[in-house]
Amino acid sequence: MSDSGAIGPAGAPATASAADSWRVTLPCTRAEAEAIDAASDLAIDAVLMTTEEVEDDVERWRLDAYMDAAPDAAMLAALGALVPSAGGRAAEVVQLTDEDWVTLSQQGLEPIREGRFVVHTSAHPPTPEPGTRAFLIDAGRAFGTGHHGTTSGCLAMLDRMALDGKRFAKVIDIGTGTGLLAFAALELWPEADVTATDIDPVAIEVTAANATLNGVEGTRLIVADGTLDDAIVAHAPYDLVIANILAGPLVSMAPEIAAIAAPGATVLLAGLLETQREGVEAAYRACGCTVEARDRRGDWTVLRLAAGAERYVPTQPFDPKGRDGWALDI
Template identity: 35%
Template sequence: MSWTEIVIEVPLHQAELLSDALMEAGALSVSVEDADAGTDAEQPVFGEPGMEPTQPGWERSRVVALADADADHDAIITDALAALGLSAGEVRHQLRAVADQDWVRLTQSQFEPIHIGRNIWVVPSWHDAPDPGALVLELDPGLAFGTGSHPTTRLCMEWLESHPPHGLSVLDYGCGSGILAMVAAKLGAAPVAGVDIDPQAIESADFNAQRNHCDIAYYLPDQFGATEAHTRYDVVVANILSSPLKLMAPMLAGRVKQGGALVLSGVLARQAQEVIDAYAPYIALCVWAEREGWVALAGAAKTDGGR
């Protein structure tokens, strides 16, 4: 089956209305892009990680609607623009053919095995492991964060590889896909637990753990609090963002056993001192490593619970 893209440029204040109107007129899907992308006039929309967007769109927006190749494209354009009180002659628009492709194969080709640290490979299910003797995680890109491609995930995985938690208990807080918990389990950690606020992430992490033959218990925060209220761990890893990490300092520090390790990432290098200061009353942290502007912080709890 083949498709056609209907591309219409409008000002920011009309983009959302036009998107809705195109769907009503018969488009299969709609996306909005910066009409000036790739030029000196390109407008960044998002601020720092964990912050709200600096603006809700682009002053010159390109609305791209996908339609069947044999649909009445002129009618879709006319009907959609009429909802804005416009005609086709008043706006810049064009049709673009979308070539028929093996979309599954095309998508899979964009995800190759990832080599991390000394001996870790993250391998999509449609690839063979480059080194079967390595620590291999079979993991497909999905809805939950964590495939090993992001610097913060790599930093945490490299810390675990450098400090093998064999025979130690590990908590992965903000587990996403469960990748850090699985690395810990494959390095001999037990028991291993993961926590995330997103039920979909818990479902994804549990599926990934079973696929990789890892015995890991995953929880939503309320379940974790009720089931593991007094449990502390030899290693606690949290790859989130600086703002929630600072807010959770007492809780996360309180989950670390006496002499245990706390590892934090999702922190930009310029935010490191703020996070270190937030944890100072509980655990002394320092920058363990930096990658592409992101850092991993690590420290040991000298007294039980950091108190």
């Protein structure tokens, strides 16, 4: 069983908290799950999560909606409209306690290893291994525990680049979530200047706490909408740009990401479904980038691109429309 993704109200980053929350569950298909995960404009005040219940069965998926109040008829109707394959089937409605949230946030999160990195939660400490770097990242208020293919794929891509001898002096992780990818970059290139940003102030708080917990020092943290922050722009260009968010924001942000990339910089993109890959690649090709590598993980794809030989200059003002729905990973 694998999680496809999760988005919060109107596409905002999902957060798990609070006693007496509620969960609504409906069956769905993979196509419906992909449409939900890719949407950036769902006006539903709930955290939405889609899950594959039977591996490789496109008809056996599940939609879970988490909310902080008992669902009314309008909420149930809105959720039902997202999954027409359910055929009007009555939704399962469950009230959750604090204990339920703790269990949900930690279940199945055994340590994972990608290259030299081991990512684990407090509930599942790893067995120490020589030559590895362990990061303690608990599930909770921000995304990026490493257990989703998007984040694990990025870790693998970063580790592979280091093994291939790539060196970076200035790194930015856009939509950092828990800070994991920024921490990994700093571990691989300890002399690098690393910036981690997120549109969600809670994610930056979580990243700061995780940095302390894992003994990571020197990461610059910025709350920002995309690259639209004076400190980010003033510090450009970056020779490694990481953005693990969603396809919609990646496309919308292509010109501004290209604009802060140094000539020939590496751009690492994740959070996109394979079905969305061509659209994302086209957006970045239009900004002078070329695809160097792809890493497909189930339905998800990680892209490594190279910026153009000359620094990209946008031809029109940036448009923040379309970038609702930031960090994806759980």
